[in-house]
Amino acid sequence: AQKITQTQPGMFVQEKEAVTLDCTYDTSDQSYGLFWYKQPSSGEMIFLIYQGSYDEQNATEGRYSLNFQKARKSANLVISASQLGDSAMYFCLPYDKVIFGPGTSLSVIP
Amino acid sequence: EPEVTQTPSHQVTQMGQEVILRCVPISNHLYFYWYRQILGQKVEFLVSFYNNEISEKSEIFDDQFSVERPDGSNFTLKIRSTKLEDSAMYFCASNGGQGSYEQYFGPGTRLTVT
Numbered sequence: 001a002q003k004i005t006q007t008q009p010g011m012f013v014q015e016k017e018a019v020t021l022d023c024t025y026d027t028s029d030q031s032y033g034l035f036w037y038k039q040p041s042s043g044e045m046i047f048l049i050y051q052g053s054y055d056e057q058n059a060t061e062g063r064y065s066l067n068f069q070k071a072r073k074s075a076n077l078v079i080s081a082s083q084l085g086d087s088a089m090y091f092c093l094p095y096d097k098v099i100f101g102p103g104t105s106l107s108v109i110p
Numbered sequence: 111e112p113e114v115t116q117t118p119s120h121q122v123t124q125m126g127q128e129v130i131l132r133c134v135p136i137s138n139h140l141y142f143y144w145y146r147q148i149l150g151q152k153v154e155f156l157v158s159f160y161n162n163e164i165s166e167k168s169e170i171f172d173d174q175f176s177v178e179r180p181d182g183s184n185f186t187l188k189i190r191s192t193k194l195e196d197s198a199m200y201f202c203a204s205n206g207g208q209g210s211y212e213q214y215f216g217p218g219t220r221l222t223v224t
Contacts (some may be wrong), residue, residue, distance in 0.1 A: 033211055043199055045153075045215035052211075091153060095211040098143060098155035098166065 002027045004092050004101035012107050013082045020067065021104045023092035024074040033095035034075040036064070039103075040088040050095070051075045082108045112136045114216035116202050122222045123192055131187045131219045133202030139214070140207040142185045144177065146170070146198040147218075153201070159185065160207075192223045 003026040013019035025034055033052040037045045051059045051066045053073075059066045067076040079086055087108045092101040115134045123129050135142050144156040157167040157177055164177065174190045185204075189196055199220050203213040 035212065037215075043220075044217050045201060045203075047212050047214070050211060093213075098145075098158060098168075100145075100153040100155070102152045 002029075002094070002097055002099065004094065004099055006090075006092055006101040006104050008104045009102070010105045010107070012109055013079075013086075015084060015108055015110050016081055018078060018080045019082055019106065021077040021079070021090050021106065022074065023076060023101055024072060025092075025094055027073060027094070029096075032073070034066075035093045035095060036066075036075075036077045037091045037093060038086075038088045039091065040085075045091075048090075049077070052095075079106075084108050084110060112214075114202055114204055114214050116200075116216035116219050118219060119217065120220045120222070122224065125194055125223055126191050129189050129192055129221065131189075131200050131202075131221070133185045133187070133216055134183055135185055135202065135204030136206070136214055137183070138206065139204035141165075141205040142177075142179070143203040143205070143213065144187045145201045145203065147201065148195075148198045156187070189221075192221075194223050197221055197223045 005024045007022050035050050036048040049061045049064045051068050058068050063080045065078045089103045091103045117132045142159040145153050147153045155168050157171045158165045176188045178186050199218045201218045202216040205213050
């Protein structure tokens, strides 16, 4: 069965530093896409960024970028210049399957 | 900017009672979803809905759950006889289809079963 793996249940990062959150998609499909969502303590789910397997460039949205490794089927989220407001749960989700990864809890330290 | 809305934001009910959670997806979207998240745990898929019928459902979505799109705008999740373990945050999401991949999530309904 297809599965999303996020290996880091919890991460800490110093404010203004960069942090990388892992996501790997166990699938036999060659065409797929991966989303990242942020869930702050208030509970809402906020879309951050998307990467398609056939996109030629790594996706970038402001301080968020994806380090996409096609052979490994991973799309690791890089948050640059971390801010206190980045403290949240981060979930990875494939675009065509309704399976969430277990999430990574990110804490930004002042 | 269009958004998915959900009502109520918080519902408290007694075990065994029926509850209906309401969602208004983005108006031109075609695909609709319900998820739940038990406090502190991962987000779990319940059901997806397209063209007025269920397209996929998880093992969690048993006979006590049902979904409906009664009037072309609302998308409801009914739990017929609630159990304590149904206490969770329930998220509705919608997707525009036609090459648009992003799921837009509502703010969630926190269901507490006592």
